[in-house]
Amino acid sequence: MIGLSLAVAGGAAGLASSYGLWLALAGALLAIAWLILSNLETAGRPIAMSAAPTITAEREEAIHRMLLDASPTPLLLVDGTVVRALNRAARRLFATDDRVLPAPTTLLDHDATHLRHAGRSWRADRVDVGARVVIALIDVEGEERTAEARASAEMIQVLGHEMLNGLVPIVSLAECGLAAAEAKDGDPELLAEILTTLARRAEGLQRFTEAYRSLARLPPPMKQPVDMGALIADLERLFAVRWPEAVLTVAIPRGLTGMIDRDQLNQAIWALLQNAVEAAGAAALVDLSVMRQEGALSIDITDNGPGVPPEQASVIFRPFATTKASGTGIGLSLARQIAQAHGGTLNLLALTPATFRLRLPDGSPHASGQRLQSC
Template identity: 60%
Template sequence: MGSRRRWVAIGAALGLVACGIAATIAWQAGLWGLLTGAILVSLWLAALNYSTVVRPRGAAAPIVSAGADAQAIVLRVLLDAAPTPLLGIEGTTGRALNRAARQLFATDDHVLPLPTELADPCATHLRHEGRSWRIDRVTVTGGGDVAALIDIEQEERVAEARATADLIQVLGHELLNGLSPIVSLADSGAAAIERPVVDIDLLREILGTLSRRAEGLQRFTEGYRALARLPAPTRALVRLREMADDLARLFIGRWPAASLSIEVADDLCWPLDRDQLDQAIWALLQNAAEAADSDTDARVTLRMYITATGLTIEIEDAGAGVPPDAATRIFRPFHTTKPDGTGIGLSLARQIALAHGGTLTLQSHAPTRFRLTLS
């Protein structure tokens, strides 16, 4: 029994050290969710260590080593310095466990009065001091909860900053890729004109290539503008079969060699922005048609149906499918594997779905099936 306790204590101690390292890295990187998780796991390990090592009540007091004391001090310092407010909650009583919590609630110990959301074990969000917080709870040994308050606005700012940095990087990359050959072709054209005998065929070829590159850059810029300036949807009740039939006529005119199957009930209606949904579904149909076009079985299916959660729209093709390693990148703005693609279609379709309170996901790799949901 003593050996088992010793190994449990050693495992808990190693876990605390690992949590301390993870918390330090998370703090430096601004990963507050990871930091909170490391702290909560540390608390659980500390409680496990205490319940395992300390003798039952009535027995002689255990001998605490100097290493355990140092470990407890490090844990308390780390807990107190954590930027995430942590509170211990038992029923309607709350205590501030670290400096961030004491500053937030202007207290040295008990939080008086305890906000209703913190006393409610089912509550997940709190509005306090003009800021929105997410409540992450964990039940500790001996009863009660430890609640970590995650600053939602701070998370949003960090995510926005990262998204902006990624967008700037993509824009810079695409613009340079588009401008570099244009500059090179312009220099070649100028050099061709300076020759004693102007080669008209060469000059025509240079200008034609220059025109195509400029048009490609223009399409990219227009796609970015469409993605960045998507207006709020204006919803109206739409007969979905009528919308699907209109898209089918356009599809047949654009891809006569492919077959499009429509699976939509005649009486199905749903409130949506038809212009935006036409654009989103068309982008998915275009993606499906181009994928199926290279296959001998060029079939595309468009189906719409209503579930308990809302309207579901699925577009499926019989093409080669999306490689698993590319599944996480296909919705990124400007990501494309097509020579003349802009990488806007799927990203814009997802933005339209989100604006309607829905989602756009890749449900199946082979055959490829996209699912767009609206609430």
């Protein structure tokens, strides 16, 4: 049984390493370490009826020990106040052949989740093995670099796809227009129709390119004290003009302020409002609430549309991802980028009704738990 478990964990570790899934790799390595240590503990106990370990089982264990030692993830064993390196990566990181001296206090603290060592940040994933603890150190900076590389590759792929989709019909229309212009007995209205369609296509591609540029060139936020009531009032007026058939209900405490970039936050909230109306239709009912919670501005936007399909929940914030025929897929991505630039977050709280929460650390000295009052 332990041989099969080790084989499964080893296979999972190999796949995770191949695809750069560092969290899955850490879990698989922790499982291997736990199985090996548990087997060593049980091996020393007297057993009434037990066959001698087979050569195959010993070979499997030796193979997985080699896999553990070859792993790029540092693994440590904490036994009381003693910390030992379990594999080559850990020995290299702490410059030791066995014990880590002095033992970092962070490793001895069972509740600690992060470690700063050798000029790098590490996340400490722990698994209990009896009275001992196995720790896998995950390079946080390496994870971030991998995520950034994947995001960049995905953005380039999507950008190329969208640009190609926009250029192909433009080229085709241009060729048709040229043929219509050269035709001596052709329909005189055909050329005008072709050129009109060509201009519309080019305009759409231009809008897409401008949207991409606004996403890629977002400047750092210039934070200043902002009257949130005034900001929301401006958005209410714009909303009424832009969507006269829709209804926007606002709730916000009086005198609420925040240290934010007004222009960027205005853009982020407007993107969320536009997303809500596009999802619910021209006669949408949209709720916008603003409050201060635990030293942060919390902005919730809910619409009465059909909600977000579960299969779309994980991709709606990706650049250029959209389910709308006329959408650019920029709004939600840009809003999240603005939130992150402020040190905040933008998340989908509920699928139905679709509810988004924009949360920003406001840095305001007025931290109160005022309840919402309808405007």
